[in-house]
Amino acid sequence: MEVIANFILGDCQEELTKLADHSIDLIVTSPPYADSRANSYGGIKPDDYVAWFLPIGQELYRVLKPDGTFILNIKEKTVNGERHTYVIELILALRKQGWLWTEELIWHKKNSYPGKWPNRFRDAWEHLLQFNKNRKFKMYQEAVMIPMGNWAEGRLKKLSETDKIRDTSKVGSGFGKNVSNWLSRDKAYPTNVLHLATECNNKKHSAVFPESLPEWFIKLFTQEGDWVLDPFMGSGTTIKVAQRLQRNAIGIEILPEYYELARTQIESVQHFLFEGKENYESS
Amino acid sequence: MEVIANFILGDCQEELTKLADHSIDLIVTSPPYADSRANSYGGIKPDDYVAWFLPIGQELYRVLKPDGTFILNIKEKTVNGERHTYVIELILALRKQGWLWTEELIWHKKNSYPGKWPNRFRDAWEHLLQFNKNRKFKMYQEAVMIPMGNWAEGRLKKLSETDKIRDTSKVGSGFGKNVSNWLSRDKAYPTNVLHLATECNNKKHSAVFPESLPEWFIKLFTQEGDWVLDPFMGSGTTIKVAQRLQRNAIGIEILPEYYELARTQIESVQHFLFEGKENYESS
DNA sequence: GTTCCGCATGAATCGATAG
């Protein structure tokens, strides 16, 4: 099956207006959190965050199919010793736009940022907010229950002793990265708590999430040939996974470095998958 | 040390007014969720939940010491296929009352209901909202530290004796700061994600949480002899744990069955702890 | 070719210092 990876360089609020109505099956994105990525998005102030996001939310609503799903990865920020309320205010505002707040999953990050403070512990979780346009939406639950194939099993056997020891770490009672992701998926039915570590291997983009995260949602909410959109592409993790899973993908990124990085990475994936048939790539 | 367990039968909104100002160090409670416990609290409708809770929040604010903490365990409810917003609206409303929303911890319920999920994921987490009156509050973090993983232990054991001595001496001279930290450490601070199993053994009260939950907060925010309050006592888990940890406790419960159940259970605990000195109990 | 150890480094937060 030929699937397309469409990369767009630009501000998503503007670029989204060029996409057709009801053309996207799944939106998975992680917008810049308040006060972060100041170099590209101007470091949105927490107090301005909702107003900044709402026009984008409006366009996302327009391009999403009636039975599609919107997954928003977002995190709160401590401001002046208190948890800022922009996330929960955003939920209320998006509902007024017409979005249905159907579910909230928790992403538990085992390797949260270290540090010690007199009045709080390390922040080790993020919101995964699910929004829909209608109460009936596409969902392929069987897809995330399928046990992993030989590829993953082969990888498990190749793990070094150190890795295996690390993965039995009791801190946080979570699981380590490699083993647990595959093992737990084999053994347990999923819940709305996802245990995944952030990946640190991508040195050019500081805020990547692990491939398992978009993979989970892409399998759950789309089928092969469907369209996946990430309006804040970053280094392109979502697009890369969509390609691997035979879904069409559109990624928008405002920063040229990340845009180029994503293009390069997806090309190499396509080389691997299709053994050199680069014509599958569009731009 | 003599600690008191004070049981009050009645509606907490009314009974709270009888408590003194600034007399409580920690409030840990799990109020009836919307639409649940309809027989006792009249089954508060989700839309009315915030208005119902606010007068109670006002009284809790009054009785809490300036450096005390209020932990609110609450869970969202799905209404008409959508996640209801009463929890986040309650956060905003409590802030207007003067509460600081200092933290939100996640209670990850490891053994949520097994089996297949119907139309959505199994719900495996609940909010643990932390509110304070001031940015400075009492917190004893060492009390809840977690043993570190095998990975670090394995490494430490392999250090030679000379290495240990050398690194220790470096501390005194100001060198080798990082190494010494690793050497002297076998425990790590927890994160804001709690991994606790739910208890299934108490059939007389429907909304029990495990003893480890109040225990964690009581250790973290109080010392022996401090005062703990649970305005929705239920079967008295919080009070029981407070007694065991040598904290004074006040529990309010509107339903006579639970009130009696809690009294009976705590009395047996006190029998065990003090070998029959029932005069420690007041009521 | 493996396994193991050392080291750098984060979607962070607080408190002190400086303008």
Added chain:
DNA sequence: ACTATCGATTCATGCGGAA
């Protein structure tokens, strides 16, 4: 007073060099 910058703190992870 109020904001801006900087140092100190902490631990899971990946990578590279060494056994």
